[in-house]
Amino acid sequence: MPQMLDENFVRTVVLLAEYGRHGAFGLVVNRQMSEPANAVIRAEPTIDIRDDVHLYLGGPVEPSRAWVLTAHRELDPDALEVADGVYLSASADLIRHALQSPPDGLVRVLIGYAGWAPGQLDEELAASAWLMAPVDRDLVFDTPLDSMWEATIRRLGADPSALQTSSGVH
Helix, strand or coil, X not given: CCCCCCCCCCCCCEXXXXXXXCEEEEEECCXXXXXXXXXXXXXXCCCCCCCCCEEEECCCEEEEEEEEEECCHHHCCCCEEEECCEEEECCHXXXXXXXXXXXXXXXXXXEEEEEECCCHHXXXXXXXXXXXXXXXXXXXXXXXXXXXXXXXXXXXXXXXXHCCCCCCCC
């Protein structure tokens, strides 16, 4: 929602990957880092990371942890399908492959994640801090990052500029 003040989540689109009695887990999908991955990652053992590969900020929790979000199921048959045609993997081999391969619009390496304790996301939803929207593969991989937040809200049939920005009941 527009009133989100936490700098980690202002105008973000979070792909909710898991939600249950143990809490929730998601990844911000519309924040690419400006620095190339090879300027950010210090892997042990050392790997040769391409200059043209960039990371995405998946969220503020565990910023040293990496994930791969992809539309290519064949890259990791064990990946979790979080939406139709959208797969999530934590495979070290796939992360290494993605960092060493030419950029592919259907493969993203994310660092960190967004996490909620049991009941926390429910409370935030009840307080109208978040909007819930259906997920499509094209939204995640084909929508320009700078317009993804607005495009997601418009898919709900709402005008982002018409959303209430004050606190309270919406």
